[in-house]
Amino acid sequence: MAITYSEAIDIIHNEAAQHRRIFQLASETVPLSRAVNRITRDRHCSSERTPRWDTSAMDGFAVSSTTIQTASREAPVVCRIKETIAAGDVGVTVTAGDDQPVCAEIMTGARFPAISRGEPFNCCVPREDTVVLDNAAGSEERVVHILKPARANQHRRLAGEDFQPGDTIIEAHTVIKPNHIMALASIPCTSVDVLKQPRIAVFSTGSELLTPSCDVDPNYQLVADTNGPYISTALDRLGCEVDFLGIIPDNAAVAADKISYHLMQQRYDMVITTGAVSAGKFDFIPKALEYLGAQVLFHKVAMRPGHPVLFAKFIPERGMRQQPSPTPFFGLPGNPIAAAACLHFLVRPYLRTLLLQDPEEPLLAVVETDPNEDQYQSINEYNNHKVIASFKPDKDIFYPGTRLQISHRSVSVQIVRDYSSAKIRPFLRADCWVHIPRGKESLYAGDQVHVYPMR
Numbered sequence: 001m002a003i004t005y006s007e008a009i010d011i012i013h014n015e016a017a018q019h020r021r022i023f024q025l026a027s028e029t030v031p032l033s034r035a036v037n038r039i040t041r042d043r044h045c046s047s048e049r050t051p052r053w054d055t056s057a058m059d060g061f062a063v064s065s066t067t068i069q070t071a072s073r074e075a076p077v078v079c080r081i082k083e084t085i086a087a088g089d090v091g092v093t094v095t096a097g098d099d100q101p102v103c104a105e106i107m108t109g110a111r112f113p114a115i116s117r118g119e120p121f122n123c124c125v126p127r128e129d130t131v132v133l134d135n136a137a138g139s140e141e142r143v144v145h146i147l148k149p150a151r152a153n154q155h156r157r158l159a160g161e162d163f164q165p166g167d168t169i170i171e172a173h174t175v176i177k178p179n180h181i182m183a184l185a186s187i188p189c190t191s192v193d194v195l196k197q198p199r200i201a202v203f204s205t206g207s208e209l210l211t212p213s214c215d216v217d218p219n220y221q222l223v224a225d226t227n228g229p230y231i232s233t234a235l236d237r238l239g240c241e242v243d244f245l246g247i248i249p250d251n252a253a254v255a256a257d258k259i260s261y262h263l264m265q266q267r268y269d270m271v272i273t274t275g276a277v278s279a280g281k282f283d284f285i286p287k288a289l290e291y292l293g294a295q296v297l298f299h300k301v302a303m304r305p306g307h308p309v310l311f312a313k314f315i316p317e318r319g320m321r322q323q324p325s326p327t328p329f330f331g332l333p334g335n336p337i338a339a340a341a342c343l344h345f346l347v348r349p350y351l352r353t354l355l356l357q358d359p360e361e362p363l364l365a366v367v368e369t370d371p372n373e374d375q376y377q378s379i380n381e382y383n384n385h386k387v388i389a390s391f392k393p394d395k396d397i398f399y400p401g402t403r404l405q406i407s408h409r410s411v412s413v414q415i416v417r418d419y420s421s422a423k424i425r426p427f428l429r430a431d432c433w434v435h436i437p438r439g440k441e442s443l444y445a446g447d448q449v450h451v452y453p454m455r
């Protein structure tokens with residue numbers, strides 16, 4: 001008897017919550033270059049102001065805006081160039097002259113110079129608004145004709161206008177994205193303490209699956225393994241350390257042996273298989289779990305696709321080297337889109353709870369008809385709203401969809417056409433999942449639904 005999707009989620013949260021302390025305590029320090037997609041253990045704040053000094057935003061000349069306020073093409077203000085300052089140079093003080101205004105040639109990002117006396121340098125005139133004259137014969141000093149006035153602080157980046165000491169760069173327990181890496185590097189930080197990465201063993205099952213090395217006998221209808229690569233790469237993108245451990249043939253004892261070998265090694269925090277969980281003669285996963293003494297937490301969930309999914313835990317044998325905690329096991333269904341849906345809506349919630357993340361927040365979207373699909377447009381009209389799909393209200397449904405338009409207020413979505421849990425072509429067009437909760441019998445154009453982007 002299948003349990004409901006929300007019952008399944010409760011069981012999953014409950015199990016994952018029992019293990020999350022291990023992940024929190026077993027954090028590690030990684031260089032910034034390997035931190036993307038990992039989860040911070042602590043909040044990171046800037047300890048410095050950035051930029052550390054006032055710097056120039058343009059290549060040009062640091063001057064006092066007062067000195068050049070009358071500058072024009074017809075009557076340029078002529079300044080002596082006393083210094084040339086590159087980004088990264090130490091701070092300099094320009095000696096003021098008695099007869100003629102002075103300035104410093106300054107590059108983008110270079111620190112603004114001080115001046116020994118008089119009006120401070122408070123702006124940069126871009127090189128394009130000046131004419132530099134060659135050295136006069138026998139003179140070391142160059143001069144520049146400033147052709148335009150400038151406001152105070154023009155092209156000048158003030159110290160601390162980016163980060164101030166104490167500004168939060170990233171909160172604790174947050175997934176590190178490339179923009180965090182940029183900000184962390186700027187403060188500067190070279191390594192981060194992150195939560196332990198879940199290590200996951202993935203197997204495909206089925207004697208019909210092609211292995212990369214096998215010779216194809218034309219008498220057999222062999223199937224390419226799509227779940228192994230999909231599940232492994234999707235988990236990798238979620239920040240897990242994944243080992244794809246190959247294909248298990250249709251044999252419960254072989255499966256039990258393979259899984260038990262890895263459980264004994266205590267290398268993995270989770271085991272995932274795809275296939276062999278429904279009602280067929282060769283659906284051996286439940287039998288293999290029995291051999292291994294696993295505790296089945298649920299088998300079959302009222303969801304589509306993914307109905308035959310199985311969740312269990314391996315209880316460690318007494319007397320193992322270190323007494324580990326139970327290892328969770330997900331037996332995802334073999335149909336590729338069912339495996340993908342179960343990964344998103346069952347395995348991911350487990351991992352989020354484990355890694356101290358809140359449940360994924362869906363987007364709210366309006367369902368639209370697909371103008372190329374006339375099948376539903378002629379039938380089932382109700383209040384002028386076209387019926388997009390009808391279903392038995394006894395399960396949660398997850399359709400692959402395509403997001404059409406995002407404005408600041410709404411997203412609209414189309415269900416992909418020709419959907420089937422065994423067909424890969426419609427899934428190729430999808431960029432999100434649409435969740436239709438249990439209890440709904442028809443989906444009308446204009447209905448609001450929850451949408452989960454595929455990443």
Ligand SMILES: Nc1nc2c(c(=O)[nH]1)N[C@H]1C(S)=C(S)[C@@H](COP(=O)(O)OP(=O)(O)OC[C@H]3O[C@@H](n4cnc5c(N)ncnc54)[C@H](O)[C@@H]3O)O[C@H]1N2
Nearest residue numbers: 204225226227228275276277278279283307333334335338
């Ligand atoms: N009598 C019943 N039959 C089926 C039921 C049911 O409740 N009663 N459930 C159906 C549903 S829903 C699904 S989903 C599938 C899932 O079955 P299994 O998890 O047992 O998967 P298999 O039978 O091993 O394979 C199903 C299908 O998927 C292909 N497959 C399997 N693994 C892979 C892979 N790694 N890459 C690509 N394709 C794979 C396999 O060749 C089969 O075609 O069961 C329904 N049947």
Ligand code: MOO
Nearest residue numbers: 305306307338421
């Ligand atoms: O999980 Mo099955 O679709 O519902 O193929």
